[in-house]
Amino acid sequence: MAQEVKSGDTVKVHYHGRLSDGTTFDSSEGREPLEFEVGSGMVIKGFDDGVMGMTVGQKKTIEIPVDDAYGPRDPQAIIEFPIDRFPPGLKPEVGMQLAMNNGAGQQMPVVIVEVNPEFVVLDANHALAGQDLIFDLELVEINTPSRIIMP
Known part of the structure; x- marks a missing residue:
């Protein structure tokens, strides 16, 4: 068998x-x-x-x-991040994948879903x-x- x-x-x-x-x-x-x-x-x-x-x-x-x-997609995982806190020389673009540190020091992948003059919208949901x-x-x-x- x-x-x-x-x-x-x-x-x-x-x-x-x-x-x-x-x-x-x-x-x-x-x-x-x-x-x-x-x-x-x-x-x-x-x-x-x-x-x-x-x-x-x-x-x-x-x-x-x-x-x-x-x-399911988590609306809490959509984050507005001030554009002036990006490293100088990094030009954020829609679709760009980044790694962010959470408060506990763990890295989490995020994708830029929107860019405007004041802030960038990041999506930390799994793709x-x-x-x-x-x-x-x-x-x-x-x-x-x-x-x-x-x-």
Whole structure:
């Protein structure tokens, strides 16, 4: 009987990620397959759930609703930042990606969505927030952790 993926296994998966309108946002094509431990939180919940029960060589398409992907867009993550606080020599432009430090010293990626004379509007939402995602998956490998039973 073929081995099926279960929580705790480390798997290798080739994937092609699309939005519901068909736009590709990520793919492992031409790269090594994605390797992760199932159920450990390394990937979004819908991706974890999607590989459960798959067998090596199996292909399938999964649809991940926004709540099991990157969640809804958060209006609190839209920030107005005074333009005079930008480093001299940096000319902010719409679409530019920057890293900002939050108060706790962690870096978070932001994208400039608007520029005007007084301030710049930054969006700290994940680029895929608010989107349902579709993945074509192919399971390449399963590595089950060995269970050592102590006497």
